[in-house]
Amino acid sequence: MSATAAHTVPHAHKPTSSLYMIVLLGAVSTVCGLIIVVADMVTAETIRNNLAQITREAVGEVLPGSTELVKYVADLEAGTITPLAEVTGGATNLFACFGTDESGQRRFLGCVSKAAGKGYAGTIEALYAYSPDAQTITGFKVLESKETPGLGDKIILDNDFNANFTNLDVALNGDMTALANPIVTVKHGKKTDPWQIDAISGATVSSKAVGALLDASAERMIPLIHQHLEELRKGGA
Amino acid sequence: MASPSYKDSFVNGIWKENPVFVQVLGMCPALAITNSVENAIAMSCAVMFVLVTSNALVSILRKWVPKEVRIAVFILIIATFVTVTDYAVKAISVPIYKAMGPFIALIVVNCIILSRAEAFSSKNNVLKSILDGLGMGIGFSIALLCMGGVREILGSGSFLGHPLFGANYEPWVIFVLPSGGFFTLGAWLFIFAWWRERGARNKKPEGHQA
Amino acid sequence: MSGGTDDTLSFLILNTLLVNNFVLAQFLGICPFIGVSNKIETASRMGVAVIFVMLVSSALAYGINIVLVAADAEYLRLIAYIAVIASTVQLVEMFIKKTSPALFKALGIYLPLITTNCAVLGVAKLQTSEGYSFIQCIVFALGSGLGFTLALVIMAGIRQKLDLADVPGLAKGTAIILMIAGVLSMAFMGFAGLGS
Numbered sequence: 001m002s003a004t005a006a007h008t009v010p011h012a013h014k015p016t017s018s019l020y021m022i023v024l025l026g027a028v029s030t031v032c033g034l035i036i037v038v039a040d041m042v043t044a045e046t047i048r049n050n051l052a053q054i055t056r057e058a059v060g061e062v063l064p065g066s067t068e069l070v071k072y073v074a075d076l077e078a079g080t081i082t083p084l085a086e087v088t089g090g091a092t093n094l095f096a097c098f099g100t101d102e103s104g105q106r107r108f109l110g111c112v113s114k115a116a117g118k119g120y121a122g123t124i125e126a127l128y129a130y131s132p133d134a135q136t137i138t139g140f141k142v143l144e145s146k147e148t149p150g151l152g153d154k155i156i157l158d159n160d161f162n163a164n165f166t167n168l169d170v171a172l173n174g175d176m177t178a179l180a181n182p183i184v185t186v187k188h189g190k191k192t193d194p195w196q197i198d199a200i201s202g203a204t205v206s207s208k209a210v211g212a213l214l215d216a217s218a219e220r221m222i223p224l225i226h227q228h229l230e231e232l233r234k235g236g237a
Numbered sequence: 238m239a240s241p242s243y244k245d246s247f248v249n250g251i252w253k254e255n256p257v258f259v260q261v262l263g264m265c266p267a268l269a270i271t272n273s274v275e276n277a278i279a280m281s282c283a284v285m286f287v288l289v290t291s292n293a294l295v296s297i298l299r300k301w302v303p304k305e306v307r308i309a310v311f312i313l314i315i316a317t318f319v320t321v322t323d324y325a326v327k328a329i330s331v332p333i334y335k336a337m338g339p340f341i342a343l344i345v346v347n348c349i350i351l352s353r354a355e356a357f358s359s360k361n362n363v364l365k366s367i368l369d370g371l372g373m374g375i376g377f378s379i380a381l382l383c384m385g386g387v388r389e390i391l392g393s394g395s396f397l398g399h400p401l402f403g404a405n406y407e408p409w410v411i412f413v414l415p416s417g418g419f420f421t422l423g424a425w426l427f428i429f430a431w432w433r434e435r436g437a438r439n440k441k442p443e444g445h446q447a
Numbered sequence: 448m449s450g451g452t453d454d455t456l457s458f459l460i461l462n463t464l465l466v467n468n469f470v471l472a473q474f475l476g477i478c479p480f481i482g483v484s485n486k487i488e489t490a491s492r493m494g495v496a497v498i499f500v501m502l503v504s505s506a507l508a509y510g511i512n513i514v515l516v517a518a519d520a521e522y523l524r525l526i527a528y529i530a531v532i533a534s535t536v537q538l539v540e541m542f543i544k545k546t547s548p549a550l551f552k553a554l555g556i557y558l559p560l561i562t563t564n565c566a567v568l569g570v571a572k573l574q575t576s577e578g579y580s581f582i583q584c585i586v587f588a589l590g591s592g593l594g595f596t597l598a599l600v601i602m603a604g605i606r607q608k609l610d611l612a613d614v615p616g617l618a619k620g621t622a623i624i625l626m627i628a629g630v631l632s633m634a635f636m637g638f639a640g641l642g643s
Contacts, residue, residue, distance in 0.1 A: 028313055032317035148414070265565050312529055317526070343572070418629075
């Protein structure tokens with residue numbers, strides 16, 4: 001291919017006109033822009049479905065049996081709950097979950113909320129399921145964490161630890177404004193009360209982080225859920 | 238400058254000029270996305286796709302692009318294909334996309350790709366450039382698999398998620414941690430240096446090899 | 448309050464500087480880490496240049512992201528970020544050339560190479576995906592740059608001593624640097640949990 005080399009060498013010596021360069025850059029940009037837009041259009045639908053699918057699966061894992069999710073944005077500072085469709089740019093952090101009973105009737109199962117807090121190495125994001133009837137947390141799942149593999153990431157994998165959240169007591173106090181007992185993480189094997197979380201030995205910091213993020217979220221989210229319980233039970237239907 | 242043959246365009250990148258082990262380029266993804274074989278494969282595919290497509294487009298445009306703006310054009314082309322890859326991976330599997338974190342977007346600044354555009358495809362025809370991209374991509378994949386294999390087998394006791402050693406194996410966690418990445422790559426470079434030196438030693442006394 | 452948007456500034460600094468050090472824990476900016484770490488002096492200068500580029504490009508990327516989101520053109524984000532970083536590097540180059548020709552000479556080839564330093568693009572990319580506010584972005588960029596510089600300078604210090612050590616011939620060069628980086632990375636793991 002010495003012909004190509006011979007072609008480019010003299011070319012490099014004489015300066016190219018600016019107009020040519022601008023036109024060339026413009027043309028290349030247009031082509032590149034087109035490629036990107038096409039790729040975006042082709043994949044956008046699949047990506048949206050994938051993300052929705054993942055959310056559905058994760059919620060289904062913390063609250064088994066839920067087939068229909070109604071999405072809400074709960075503002076913990078202002079104390080409001082609004083359906084996702086009515087807020088612009090909000091991120092869903094509360095799901096009202098519905099399933100069907102034996103006779104095929106739509107039935108309210110409970111709420112699933114998103115919570116986040118600082119772990120050992122970065123933010124931990126998690127989902128937890130709350131049953132308003134029993135006033136307990138019935139399920140918990142870490143969505144994202146950067147905890148140390150092999151130690152801190154036991155909060156995701158450890159079955160004994162996850163057993164803490166099958167029936168965690170989060171009963172409200174008398175005037176329904178806060179939890180009667182704050183959720184606390186205790187040392188491994190020292191759990192005495194139903195509102196305590198039994199830590200994983202060897203991953204105490206990560207276990208405590210889970211307790212803290214749950215408590216911080218539940219302390220406000222659960223009173224809020226009870227204030228809006230009627231609306232949530234109807235689920236926008 | 239003599240242009241390499243079609244065979245050399247393809248083969249060079251795989252072994253003799255292996256981008257990671259020999260040229261020591263593209264270290265960031267080679268260290269970051271190799272804590273499991275699955276991630277290593279996904280990353281290799283992404284890089285290979287970008288290499289081949291951007292090499293091809295750079296080669297097609299090579300006669301029209303003047304020297305003054307070539308880097309800008311190259312980066313524009315690479316960024317385009319990286320964006321496409323980004324969407325494609327997200328559409329194929331969100332968990333893999335999350336595992337790769339920012340490193341898909343960072344393929345843009347992966348030195349391997351820009352260096353191939355500059356050193357090879359801006360001087361050679363389209364077919365050779367595609368072969369070069371494939372060869373370099375395979376070389377990169379081999380390196381990533383070497384890293385990912387060692388790290389997953391030692392660090393999690395599994396290969397592609399399948400447990401290898403039974404329940405009693407206590408994983409050597411350090412290998413899936415960042416420091417394990419450094420150790421594994423360092424060890425591989427050491428082995429490669431030894432290999433090449435042995436090859437050179439064996440060649441010398443005979444003296445008739447080209 | 449989902450995501451990392453409520454990260455406090457002190458947490459951000461500690462996190463990016465030590466716990467999740469860009470080089471030693473997140474593998475960003477490995478190329479200059481290996482290439483420019485043979486002398487403390489060059490390493491620290493490179494670090495300063497990178498910090499500056501990170502701060503400027505982080506601020507610009509924040510603005511650009513707002514415009515792109517408003518225009519519903521997020522798919523152009525990557526190209527826009529790369530363009531911003533490339534022009535910031537050019538700007539810094541011109542600035543340093545004018546104010547300090549000596550420094551310009553010392554940094555030499557490494558200055559334009561900041562464009563392809565993945566740590567810089569990493570800052571822009573991560574601040575977007577974490578949804579940081581403007582102040583958080585700046586602090587994040589500062590912490591990342593400082594963390595990068597810290598790793599670079601520590602490595603340069605070790606390598607200066609290493610010149611006197613008896614390293615096996617085969618491990619000379621990148622292999623031994625990676626081994627040392629592994630040990631450093633392990634040491635930095637000790638910072639985990641700080642600031643939480």
